[in-house]
Amino acid sequence: MPIHTTAGxxxxxxxxxxxKNTDFVAADFSAILDDFEEITxxxxxxxxxxxxxxVPIELIDQARDKTLKGTRSAGNMEIVCAQDAADPGQINxxxxxxxxxxxxxxVELNDKxxxxxxxxxxxxxxxGKVMSQQEVxxxxxxxxxTNFIIAVNSNIVRVAAxxx
Numbered sequence: 001m002p003i004h005t006t007a008g009x010x011x012x013x014x015x016x017x018x019x020k021n022t023d024f025v026a027a028d029f030s031a032i033l034d035d036f037e038e039i040t041x042x043x044x045x046x047x048x049x050x051x052x053x054x055v056p057i058e059l060i061d062q063a064r065d066k067t068l069k070g071t072r073s074a075g076n077m078e079i080v081c082a083q084d085a086a087d088p089g090q091i092n093x094x095x096x097x098x099x100x101x102x103x104x105x106x107v108e109l110n111d112k113x114x115x116x117x118x119x120x121x122x123x124x125x126x127x128g129k130v131m132s133q134q135e136v137x138x139x140x141x142x143x144x145x146t147n148f149i150i151a152v153n154s155n156i157v158r159v160a161a162x163x164x
Contacts, residue, residue: 008110012036013092017104017127023155029125036106039089046078048156074152083144093148096130102153116163125157
């Protein structure tokens with residue numbers, strides 16, 4: 001399996017998508033594939049993935065602490081963008097921050113196969129809340145930025161790259 005860089009990857013915000021009591025699957029996003037808006041001018045896409053909560057217990061009879069796995073959390077995805085007031089994706093992120101809703105998100109990685117009839121990149125789908133949008137003004141020779149934090153509220157649905 002080849003190694004890929006993050007360069008060329010894309011992040012999209014979609015419509016409001018309600019949480020559910022079970023894990024999402026790719027089919028849950030199929031009806032809204034045309035409703036995603038790309039967030040452009042990204043400098044950093046942050047990270048995605050689950051972490052289990054540690055649940056410690058002190059067992060007297062074993063004179064040993066044990067750790068069990070509790071609930072899972074996909075944490076926060078921290079996005080850094082060069083500020084672009086005309087970018088529809090950034091505009092949607094700012095609007096989403098003002099609401100209490102979960103939105104659908106799509107990450108498209110730059111990893112499609114070199115061969116095939118219609119090669120496709122792998123994608124990641126999830127839902128989350130846009131928790132913050134902050135404008136960043138640093139030094140004189142800095143680009144103005146907007147930082148967003150997405151609280152990921154679902155599992156990460158992984159769709160592999162394909163040759164067709």
